[in-house]
Amino acid sequence: MQTKSPGIFQVRDGEVITIDVKSTGAQTLFGVNYSVFGGGSPVIEGQPIKVTMDKSKAQGNSSIPGAKSTPLTLVFSFSSNSGGKYDLKVSGDAGGDTYTDFTQQAGKGPKAITYIFHIV
Amino acid sequence: MLSKTATTFLLLLALFAISISSAGQSAQSNSERIRQLREEITKRQTADVPGDLVELNRSKLIERRAELRTLLKVEIDNLRKHRTLLGSLITAEETQKIDDSLRDYAAEIDRLATEITNDLAAERTGGSTSSVPTAPTTPQAAPSVTGNGGDSVRSRVGGSDSSLKSAGAESPAAKAAPLLGSGAKLDVLPAAPSDQKNAKATLDCNGVLDGKKTASELDKMVCGLARDIPQRRASRNSSRNEILLAGDVPFELIKILIAKRTTPKFLVEAEEVRLDKQVGGAPSNAGSTSLTVKGGVPAILGFAVENGGLTKSTDGSSITFRGNPVGLINAFKNRGFVTSTKADENDPILRFLKKTSFAFTFNTDRGPQPGVFTGTKQQLSSFSTRIEFVNRRKPRLYIKDWEDFLSDQGQHLADVINATHVKLIDDTDVNGLKWIDPKMQAWFEETQAQISKATDANVSAVLQTRLDQLPVKELLPSTVQVLETIEQALGLYMSGRDDVLNKINSGTLVTFEYLNKREVNAPDTSNFNFIAEKGTSGGKVDFTFNGSLTMFNNLAVLKNFIKLNPTLPPARRLRDFQFAGQIDVPLGKPTEFGNIVLFAAGRYQRLLQNATTELGAILPNTKGDIAYLQMGFKVPLKGTGFKIPLSVTFANRSELVKEKHVRGNIGFSLDLDTLFAKLKPF
Helix, strand or coil: CEEEECCEEEECCCCEEEEEEEECCCCCCCEEEEEECCEEEECCCCCCEEEECCHHHCCECCCCCCCEEEEEEEEEECCCCCCCEEEEEEEECCCCCEEEEEEECCCCCCEEEEEEEEEC | CHHHHHHHHHHHHHHHHHHHHHHCCCHHHHHHHHHHHHHHHHHHHHCCCCHHHHHHHHHHHHHHHHHHHHHHHHHHHHHHHHHHHHHHHCCHHHHHHHHHHHHHHHHHHHHHHHHHHHHHHHHHHCCCCCCCCCCCCCCCCECEEECCCCCEEECCHHHCCCCECCCCCCCHHHHHCCCCECCECCECCCCCCHHHHHCCCCCCHHHHCCCCCCCEHHHHHHHHHHHHHHHHHHHCCCCCCCCCCCECHHHHHHHHHHHHHHCCHHHHCECCCCCCECCCCCCCCCCCCCCCCCCECCCCEEEEEEEECCCCCCCEEEEEEEECHHHHHHHHCCCCHHHHHHHHHCCHHHHHHCCEEEEEEEECCCCCCCCCCCCCHHHEEEEEEEEEEEECCCHHHHHHHHHHHHHHHHHHHHHHHHHHHHHHEECCCCCCCEECCHHHHHHHHHHHHHHHHCCHHHHHHHHHHHHHCCCHHHCCHHHHHHHHHHHHHHHHHHHHHHHHHHHHHCCCEEEEEEEEECCCCCCCEEEEEEEEEEECCCCCCEEEEEEEEEEECCHHHHHHHHHHCCCCCCCCCEEEEEEEEEEEEECCCHHHHCCCEEEEEEEEEEECCCCECCCCCECCCCCEEEEEEEEEEEEEECCCCEEEEEEEEEECCCCCCCCCEEEEEEEEEEEHHHHHHHHCCC
């Protein structure tokens, strides 16, 4: 996995992406959902998300010749009133970059992060 | 004036010397010095500078920023030279990297210019560094000194303004200005962008995210963005602030667009209040203002001052300290609220101790100095301990409900955001994303430009100004359609979340409390109180029930007293039993009135023995039934942990006087949990 810009990655077709999410802020019930290729599920605390980047399922265009792009969305929920925070690490099994990110609670509403993967 | 001019002149000389020496540095030492300067500037900007050192710190900041600008310009020159040297051998990747670096350096140079301008303006007025750029509205020519391709600071010779030249953007005025000396040229600063000049924070974000102010979801989202932008810059070690169209920013902007477009209740109304904590003393204490005892206690320490006396006919003032032993130990160990909470969950002994609490009440009317709190044993009027039997208000008991919510509304929202992403944002280019809606893209580009020039201190003001200019009414119909789809999913999500949290907050609490009441002359008593609490399913109303027995600790003392007064009935161990109930209802919209809580309480007490006065005298014919009815308000000072209870109580009689009466009570209480969570959350 190669980080092209913040939140935008180039990955190989078939590369398995791992997203490790940890709740690091105020005590909150762990609440993370992911969605990619038209489906997804809630994330179990302590179990990283693993997604195989399948070029045939990607619908978006890419400025990389021959590549296709797809968004991957993570929704973060907070049961706390304030101070909730999630830290993330995104990496690929083919090596390359490890991308770290975070999202912090601002109100009781959810936060959502969408990453773009360009599959070559 | 003279001394200021001289200082400025010396400063210019120093900067000139720095410029010259910088030009000769190697690329390696240049990079290292840049890193050091960035570090130092960040530290100086964020440091809590003592009043006496503010001016000196500001002056150092100006010097360091000026030096950094010079070095950045050297870096720009080096990059350009390198590109020219490689010519056609340069790869696309290298070109891209050079372009990115040039852009970043230019932005940083501009930002430094704005910051120096602000500092110079603050220095001139003797005020603190302004959070809003205060550069002159039109460029003004003034003499300055500059090195070869280096930096410059305009002087204030002759009372003219000081400002800085923007990187690589020499104005015609600057070019036309007379030379000061060999190699020196007149330099002019660009005015701050008009939007930055006009940027004004209408919302004090410092008070919004930490709960010091009642705020809507919209306010919190705006302040959350303003908080995150500088934090992300720091975490990426970037030189400029950015509002990225990747990560969590787009969804925040989408929520803000929705809030501004259709003002849905779930985004524009403020949060509500927790009703279950007991901070003050027990009803039997001299100054107590409440008829019932609540089930919850502060996790660390609560403090209440009350004046009144509900169950006696004598007034009194009491001070109660109520707390949790584990919470206090953690506080003394300087462990954060969250850290300690998580650690304690893993220790069975601490888990048990967390279910216990203690309270000490002092009657300030006792002792040699009535009305003065001395904290002596003499003033200690009661102590109590309690243990929690049932607490169905712990979030971890509702994991299944939470998981169901995540699988249902949470997943639906994630899928909707993912599916609609491509309809809002063009993600084709690996170098950056774009809004598909041209109005949003134009807004975003301008916002990005302004944020990149903003200092950490004025990001919030710039962002708030820009958010006020969101093209809410000019969006494409396709964009509006997507926003409506997301709004619907978000509404379902918020409703689902509220259902789970209301269920948690309305869970049952059952607690047993033992209270030892210490009298001065009368016999001491022990009170055994069962406290039950339950909220309604909507989480809006909280019910409390108390049932208690009071016994004399030492019957022998009472018997001896009765021996001396043979007309009195024989002494019995049981003094009284009581039942009490209370209902708490939050009033109105928090945004309009604050989190005021209306409460109504009733209490029945069967006095099985004649009442005893403070002086130890037993009053004949005072046995019987006593009924109380109380209504009042609790007015919280939001975010401070302070609450002011105001109430009026009606009673058919008191323990000592068999006459109807009406009493007013006022007090204040402080829940240290609130303060501690703010001061040291982690």
